[in-house]
Amino acid sequence: MEKIGFIVDSGSDVPKEFVDKFEIEVLPLNVAFSEGEYLDGVTIQPQEVFERMANEIPKTSLPSGELIEKAFKNLIAKGCTHIIAVTISSNLSGTNNSIRLIAEDFPEVECFLLDTKNIGIGSGLFMIAATKYLEMKNDFQMITKKLQDSVEKGHVFFHIPNLKYLIAGGRIGRVTGAVGTLLNIQPIITCDDEGIYTTIAKIRASKSNNEGKIMKKMVELAKSVVPENQEFMIATCGGNPSARVTAANLLEGLKESLPNFSEAYDVQLSSALAVHTGPELTGCAILPLYS
Numbered sequence: 001m002e003k004i005g006f007i008v009d010s011g012s013d014v015p016k017e018f019v020d021k022f023e024i025e026v027l028p029l030n031v032a033f034s035e036g037e038y039l040d041g042v043t044i045q046p047q048e049v050f051e052r053m054a055n056e057i058p059k060t061s062l063p064s065g066e067l068i069e070k071a072f073k074n075l076i077a078k079g080c081t082h083i084i085a086v087t088i089s090s091n092l093s094g095t096n097n098s099i100r101l102i103a104e105d106f107p108e109v110e111c112f113l114l115d116t117k118n119i120g121i122g123s124g125l126f127m128i129a130a131t132k133y134l135e136m137k138n139d140f141q142m143i144t145k146k147l148q149d150s151v152e153k154g155h156v157f158f159h160i161p162n163l164k165y166l167i168a169g170g171r172i173g174r175v176t177g178a179v180g181t182l183l184n185i186q187p188i189i190t191c192d193d194e195g196i197y198t199t200i201a202k203i204r205a206s207k208s209n210n211e212g213k214i215m216k217k218m219v220e221l222a223k224s225v226v227p228e229n230q231e232f233m234i235a236t237c238g239g240n241p242s243a244r245v246t247a248a249n250l251l252e253g254l255k256e257s258l259p260n261f262s263e264a265y266d267v268q269l270s271s272a273l274a275v276h277t278g279p280e281l282t283g284c285a286i287l288p289l290y291s
Contacts, residue, residue, distance in 0.1 A: 005075035007085040010040040012123035025071035027063035029272035040272040049271040050279035082140040089195025112144040117195030121237040122156025125287040158283030165278040231289040235265040239279040
């Protein structure tokens with residue numbers, strides 16, 4: 001009988017309860033400050049990164065080949081015959097390609113590698129979906145088919161008040177030129193069909209009701225991509241404590257406006273993603289679930 005194991009990178013925000021329950025192997029990206037390197041979510045936690053970013057914007061790099069190999073070996077040692085690996089967009093990170101190359105060294109297991117064309121909680125929902133399909137008693141072939149069929153239907157939307165982090169990290173993608181600094185117009189960003197950052201909406205920021213404007217537009221965007229006659233999951237994420245409060249409020253707004261959701265989650269933004277988007281990010285994601 002087949003036994004399925006899971007691998008995900010730390011740039012895909014997966015709630016801890018799923019990581020623990022399904023013994024998911026999480027590959028930590030590296031977060032490098034001038035004085036040293038850390039493993040995302042292992043040797044450094046998001047809040048510390050957020051605090052230190054006030055003085056220095058760190059850099060990130062891929063999970064090491066050694067850690068990827070260790071993840072495969074751990075799952076094989078547990079008797080896994082099949083592995084499902086989920087990563088953030090291959091156009092935003094080389095993690096997907098690194099896993100693909102190392103998987104070739106483990107022919108004893110069949111590995112399915114999913115490029116979600118997404119990031120953060122948008123990518124994390126695919127890992128959640130994979131565990132849901134396993135609980136539905138789907139086999140490896142059916143789980144992987146459902147995941148692959150979902151890629152074009154998974155969406156993430158996030159707001160960042162300052163683009164300097166995207167610019168500093170070279171991840172500006174197709175957001176360049178989409179905002180007006182003098183008018184204080186801020187973008188809501190998504191990942192396009194190629195998994196590259198692009199602007200999908202703009203908000204004229206105001207001190208009086210900026211959060212309300214953000215929430216309203218996020219909800220509108222989520223409603224526009226709700227799959228018809230199909231179950232779906234929703235989720236929100238936030239960086240620093242203030243953004244976490246906004247994300248929690250956003251989730252309540254999504255629940256009210258999208259009452260047919262089957263699952264809802266609110267997660268902490270990972271350190272690695274915050275490096276490129278800034279600690280003030282607030283985002284949401286939606287993904288269909290196939291029966």
